Amino acid sequence: MAETKQSAGILGLGSYVPERILTNADLEKIVDTSDEWIFSRTGIKQRHVADEATATSDIAAGAAKRALAHAGIKAEELDLIIVATATPDMFFPSTACLVQEKIGATHAAAFDLAAGCSGFVYGLTVATQFIQAGLYQRVLVIGAETLSKILDWTDRNTCVLFGDGAGAAVIGPVPAGYGVLGVELGADGHGGELLKMPAGGSRRPPSAETVAQRLHYVHMNGNEVFKFAIKVMGEAAQKALQKAGMTDADVDYLIPHQANIRIIQSAAKRLQLPMEKVHVNVDRYGNTSAASIPIALEEAVLEGKVKNGDKLVLVGFGAGLTWAACVLRWYKEDSSVGE
Numbered sequence: 001m002a003e004t005k006q007s008a009g010i011l012g013l014g015s016y017v018p019e020r021i022l023t024n025a026d027l028e029k030i031v032d033t034s035d036e037w038i039f040s041r042t043g044i045k046q047r048h049v050a051d052e053a054t055a056t057s058d059i060a061a062g063a064a065k066r067a068l069a070h071a072g073i074k075a076e077e078l079d080l081i082i083v084a085t086a087t088p089d090m091f092f093p094s095t096a097c098l099v100q101e102k103i104g105a106t107h108a109a110a111f112d113l114a115a116g117c118s119g120f121v122y123g124l125t126v127a128t129q130f131i132q133a134g135l136y137q138r139v140l141v142i143g144a145e146t147l148s149k150i151l152d153w154t155d156r157n158t159c160v161l162f163g164d165g166a167g168a169a170v171i172g173p174v175p176a177g178y179g180v181l182g183v184e185l186g187a188d189g190h191g192g193e194l195l196k197m198p199a200g201g202s203r204r205p206p207s208a209e210t211v212a213q214r215l216h217y218v219h220m221n222g223n224e225v226f227k228f229a230i231k232v233m234g235e236a237a238q239k240a241l242q243k244a245g246m247t248d249a250d251v252d253y254l255i256p257h258q259a260n261i262r263i264i265q266s267a268a269k270r271l272q273l274p275m276e277k278v279h280v281n282v283d284r285y286g287n288t289s290a291a292s293i294p295i296a297l298e299e300a301v302l303e304g305k306v307k308n309g310d311k312l313v314l315v316g317f318g319a320g321l322t323w324a325a326c327v328l329r330w331y332k333e334d335s336s337v338g339e
């Protein structure tokens with residue numbers, strides 16, 4: 001398609017998760033739930049949870065350093081940092097600016113992007129435009145979340161589902177025919193009510209009342225989000241493939257958002273992919289929202305499941321409601337880990 005444009009792809013990947021692990025057995029002691037319920041309904045066994053002193057920018061910076069090492073570039077060489085997150089350290093300054101300072105990316109512009117769990121693929125798409133336009137050479141995209149900080153630990157409907165983590169990718173020029181080949185982004189604001197943090201913003205500023213009503217936590221209609229996800233994951237992936245001039249049969253490996261094993265299996269079925277061609281780590285991390293796709297992608301690359309020339313589909317959905325899919329033809333001169 002874009003012969004005249006500079007191709008853009010991933011030059012390096014990195015992830016970072018907090019050390020502390022919370023198992024389903026630990027959750028059984030906090031809320032009325034069971035390992036059997038959680039695992040059979042979601043595929044989750046454990047998740048990582050940040051301690052009190054750790055915020056989103058801390059784990060984002062950890063992932064960023066690893067991605068820079070993997071790409072073999074210095075922080076000062078970055079032109080732009082995009083952090084996709086629903087759990088910024090604070091409203092402002094942006095978490096991207098905090099990461100810029102932490103890693104010493106003195107020449108980088110920086111901003112946050114809010115697209116829920118679709119945020120990393122949204123960010124990857126934005127970064128790709130800057131490279132293709134020739135405006136920037138090195139863009140760092142990070143999906144980072146500390147969902148544990150906004151979970152209601154008395155609500156079994158939500159607190160068992162999420163985990164903390166960060167995944168980062170350095171985006172830059174790659175040879176023609178590689179990198180990002182097709183993208184499908186979408187949103188449906190009608191579904192905004194289904195997954196939200198009701199208070200704390202300009203609609204309902206924080207007050208003693210909003211705290212007492214537990215409105216500063218994740219509120220979700222899980223069942224409706226589930227139905228939306230089942231529909232949109234396969235659809236979005238197929239639209240991105242179409243834009244890349246490909247079909248289901250061309251997909252070598254699927255990197256889906258890790259929200260629920262049943263949603264992942266349904267997407268694989270729609271794309272007629274055997275589960276061996278699908279990366280799954282929801283059992284170990286839970287749903288890390290915007291971080292889940294880059295964490296899964298790095299893992300797949302490190303495990304040798306992704307080879308140069310492979311056609312990958314990255315696909316996710318999330319609050320907004322939003323969805324995002326991207327066809328990526330993998331290219332890396334040296335796929336060894338940096339740090």
Ligand code: UT7
Nearest residue numbers: 032033034037041117156157160222223225226259260318
């Ligand atoms: O990244 C986007 C973020 N959101 C998501 O990905 C969520 C998508 N949704 C889902 O993954 C699923 O809808 C859930 C895992 C959240 C729920 O699974 P479900 O099969 O849709 O269950 P359900 O909501 O229909 O609930 C079934 C029952 C309910 O009990 P009753 O009303 O039938 O008696 C719930 O109260 O399961 C109960 N339940 C639990 N039981 C034990 C809900 N959470 C729990 C729990 N432990 N943690």
